[in-house]
Amino acid sequence: MPINCLTQQNKNNAPDTDNNPPQSIKVEVALALDQIKNCVWLIGIPSWLFAITDRSFAILGDGNLSPIDILQLLMTCVFFVSWIYLKPEESLNSNDVEPDEYEEYLSRTQANKFRLKKRHMISQHYILPFPYYCQIYHLLNLKHLETIHKFSLNSLKVLNISQFQATNIGGVIKFTTMLQPNINILRFWRQPIVEVDLILHTPYTIELSIPAYNDKRIVVIFYVFPLNEREHQLFIDIYSDLEWPKPILQIILHCATCLTLFEDLPYLQALAEKNVERLFNLNLVSKHETMLLFKRFIELYGSRQSKKQLPEST
Numbered sequence: 001m002p003i004n005c006l007t008q009q010n011k012n013n014a015p016d017t018d019n020n021p022p023q024s025i026k027v028e029v030a031l032a033l034d035q036i037k038n039c040v041w042l043i044g045i046p047s048w049l050f051a052i053t054d055r056s057f058a059i060l061g062d063g064n065l066s067p068i069d070i071l072q073l074l075m076t077c078v079f080f081v082s083w084i085y086l087k088p089e090e091s092l093n094s095n096d097v098e099p100d101e102y103e104e105y106l107s108r109t110q111a112n113k114f115r116l117k118k119r120h121m122i123s124q125h126y127i128l129p130f131p132y133y134c135q136i137y138h139l140l141n142l143k144h145l146e147t148i149h150k151f152s153l154n155s156l157k158v159l160n161i162s163q164f165q166a167t168n169i170g171g172v173i174k175f176t177t178m179l180q181p182n183i184n185i186l187r188f189w190r191q192p193i194v195e196v197d198l199i200l201h202t203p204y205t206i207e208l209s210i211p212a213y214n215d216k217r218i219v220v221i222f223y224v225f226p227l228n229e230r231e232h233q234l235f236i237d238i239y240s241d242l243e244w245p246k247p248i249l250q251i252i253l254h255c256a257t258c259l260t261l262f263e264d265l266p267y268l269q270a271l272a273e274k275n276v277e278r279l280f281n282l283n284l285v286s287k288h289e290t291m292l293l294f295k296r297f298i299e300l301y302g303s304r305q306s307k308k309q310l311p312e313s314t
Contacts, residue, residue, distance in 0.1 A: 038088055041086065044083050048076070048079060052076050052077060059073065084244065119239045122253050122254055123235070131232065134271040136203075137294065138271070140294035142161075142173075142198070142291075152259045152263055156178070158176070161292065164292045169300065170201050172197065172200075173199075174198075175196055177193070178193045179192045189210075190210065196211070198293060204225055205222070221239070
């Protein structure tokens with residue numbers, strides 16, 4: 001599965017510590033300052049969350065909602081978001097110290113980041129009372145990003161398909177999306193126009209890879225397993241290398257995932273009431289470019305004969 005995970009350096013390839021030069025005092029001081037600044041920043045996060053909660057309970061307990069109360073709550077939320085973006089940067093740069101000292105500083109800070117880096121954010125598991133093929137049809141239909149998820153994605157638009165490549169057991173489609181309103185909460189994560197990857201790895205595994213700021217990504221992996229003709233299991237795993245506080249990011253991703261699933265349910269129910277076999281007739285599949293990956297699924301697994309040949313899920 002093409003998820004780029006960070007790995008630790010092999011200890012056998014590490015240089016002999018006995019031969020290392022003595023550690024620079026400037027580097028030690030800079031690392032200590034980094035830790036202090038990060039601690040202060042981390043302490044500020046629960047403090048602002050407490051302030052938001054306190055103001056919310058005060059407003060609800062008072063019973064009289066005034067414009068001043070709303071303004072105070074909004075200002076507290078703005079300060080909290082601003083605090084998130086004030087994450088401390090590195091204390092040293094290449095102009096502050098000698099090249100060998102800066103190299104030592106970079107190697108030690110990067111080693112700390114790699115050890116602490118855990119890209120896996122959340123996992124969710126559902127058993128849904130709809131046929132497996134309904135979920136596959138929904139996940140591989142790009143137009144559903146504009147229609148079914150119009151609210152959660154804030155009127156996101158699919159501008160064009162930039163690339164499509166078929167593989168032996170699936171395919172990859174790259175498409176450009178645009179955030180529609182000028183004020184859009186998704187801009188906290190990504191640029192207004194980005195190229196997104198949708199990958200069919202197997203008949204049961206689909207990957208959605210979304211670029212974020214500073215060359216970061218959010219990767220969503222869907223595992224869809226048929227239980228019987230009327231039910232399927234849906235596993236959702238989300239990975240990210242965003243440098244947000246992990247607990248906050250996990251809460252946001254959990255809420256966003258639950259919202260999108262809530263949007264799916266009425267559509268999946270309506271889809272299950274239709275003739276599913278008709279959806280998987282290659283001659284009847286839409287020729288629109290947004291359906292290229294779904295068409296590839298039909299070519300590989302959509303016929304009656306292919307359905308019988310699908311391996312049993314465990």
